[in-house]
Amino acid sequence: MKKIQMVDLKSQYDKIATTVNDSIQEVLDTNTYINGPQVHQFQKSLEEYMGVKHVIPCANGTDALQIAMMGLGLKPGDEVITADFTFAATVEVIALLQLTPVLVDVDMYNMNISIEGIRRAITPKTKAIVPVHLFGRAANMEAVMAVAKEHNLFVIEDNAQAIGANCKFSDGSKHKAGTIGHVGSTSFFPSKNLGCYGDGGAIFTNDDVLAHTLRGIVNHGMYERYHHDVVGVNSRLDSIQAAVLNAKLPFLDQYNSARQDAARKYSSAFEGNKHIFAPSICDICDCHVFHQYTLRIIDADRDALMQHLLAKGIPCAVYYPIPLHLQKAYTDSRYNEEDFPVTNQLVKQVISLPMHTELDDEQIKFITDSVLEFFK
Numbered sequence: 001m002k003k004i005q006m007v008d009l010k011s012q013y014d015k016i017a018t019t020v021n022d023s024i025q026e027v028l029d030t031n032t033y034i035n036g037p038q039v040h041q042f043q044k045s046l047e048e049y050m051g052v053k054h055v056i057p058c059a060n061g062t063d064a065l066q067i068a069m070m071g072l073g074l075k076p077g078d079e080v081i082t083a084d085f086t087f088a089a090t091v092e093v094i095a096l097l098q099l100t101p102v103l104v105d106v107d108m109y110n111m112n113i114s115i116e117g118i119r120r121a122i123t124p125k126t127k128a129i130v131p132v133h134l135f136g137r138a139a140n141m142e143a144v145m146a147v148a149k150e151h152n153l154f155v156i157e158d159n160a161q162a163i164g165a166n167c168k169f170s171d172g173s174k175h176k177a178g179t180i181g182h183v184g185s186t187s188f189f190p191s192k193n194l195g196c197y198g199d200g201g202a203i204f205t206n207d208d209v210l211a212h213t214l215r216g217i218v219n220h221g222m223y224e225r226y227h228h229d230v231v232g233v234n235s236r237l238d239s240i241q242a243a244v245l246n247a248k249l250p251f252l253d254q255y256n257s258a259r260q261d262a263a264r265k266y267s268s269a270f271e272g273n274k275h276i277f278a279p280s281i282c283d284i285c286d287c288h289v290f291h292q293y294t295l296r297i298i299d300a301d302r303d304a305l306m307q308h309l310l311a312k313g314i315p316c317a318v319y320y321p322i323p324l325h326l327q328k329a330y331t332d333s334r335y336n337e338e339d340f341p342v343t344n345q346l347v348k349q350v351i352s353l354p355m356h357t358e359l360d361d362e363q364i365k366f367i368t369d370s371v372l373e374f375f376k
């Protein structure tokens with residue numbers, strides 16, 4: 001059996017090596033390392049793929065979030081509501097801009113931001129909501145947008161983990177996660193669903209004015225050469241990373257399907273086990289693209305299961321072991337433990353199994369057998 005890895009970028013690369021190499025070679029041949037034609041080409045292809053008017057490429061997914069918030073003109077003291085259960089980057093940029101992060105609980109079922117939690121957290125200072133499409137599953141954007149509209153708030157989607165996922169609305173329409181809010185962000189970190197071979201990110205918006213603002217902010221606040229109208233940053237997607245992404249974007253749907261196939265096999269093996277709550281897979285709407293395959297372990301020792309799997313050479317991980325409201329950097333006297341019953345429980349129950357585009361049946365069977373063996 002091939003060695004099981006949490007993420008197998010090497011096997012994925014081997015299958016598209018010529019395409020990627022040729023694409024990178026083109027950059028080397030033309031020596032346009034910054035803002036080369038590859039970046040523009042990627043921007044256009046991604047706009048088309050996402051069905052969004054504007055893609056603004058930038059240096060990484062954390063910058064993308066920060067720049068999105070700068071572009072919306074959020075000011076120190078403005079409150080920004082986000083999920084307690086996410087990667088720290090989401091809340092980090094809020095704090096960095098001296099906005100006030102307000103963490104709220106998530107839903108047990110989809111692990112995404114709780115709509116009830118958002119409603120309870122809104123104050124007169126609230127300016128924005130940042131839903132995160134965690135682990136590849138689209139958040140309930142229809143409900144988020146409705147609350148935002150009611151209270152006149154901006155919505156910034158952190159789509160670092162769910163590129164390609166669809167959000168389905170009750171009128172039957174489908175939209176790509178990341179393109180529904182006023183602005184959205186993503187990351188091309190190598191292990192993300194669309195990963196480059198270094199750092200990369202992008203911002204999405206359908207708003208022409210905001211897009212223009214954002215394009216200036218990523219480039220030192222310049223709209224005309226050496227005229228700095230606003231305080232900006234230096235956040236560029238470099239041409240070599242764009243070349244890698246140009247080679248990989250055509251495979252994104254295939255990659256996401258491979259993840260869904262693996263997830264389906266995992267979940268069907270775990271069906272009926274009372275200690276395992278496995279993520280469901282919707283066959284029609286692609287609302288979950290399985291950046292991670294995350295189980296909840298019920299009435300059993302999650303950490304002992306981890307040790308059991310690691311001893312068998314099966315990598316696994318806890319995303320995330322500590323709720324953000326308990327992280328030293330993000331504690332706030334306004335929080336009460338009773339406000340976070342779900343995240344406080346999730347951090348003790350979750351375990352993520354290997355998930356990537358190259359898992360084969362033999363590996364999946366070994367992993368599921370090993371998990372089930374633990375509960376015998």
Ligand SMILES: *Cc1c(COP(=O)(O)O)cnc(C)c1O
Pocket residue numbers: 060061062063086087089090132158160161186187188189199200201
């Ligand atoms: C990866 C990630 C980010 C940050 O992306 P980088 O490209 O690593 O800066 C932000 N939010 C979430 C939820 C992520 O998973």
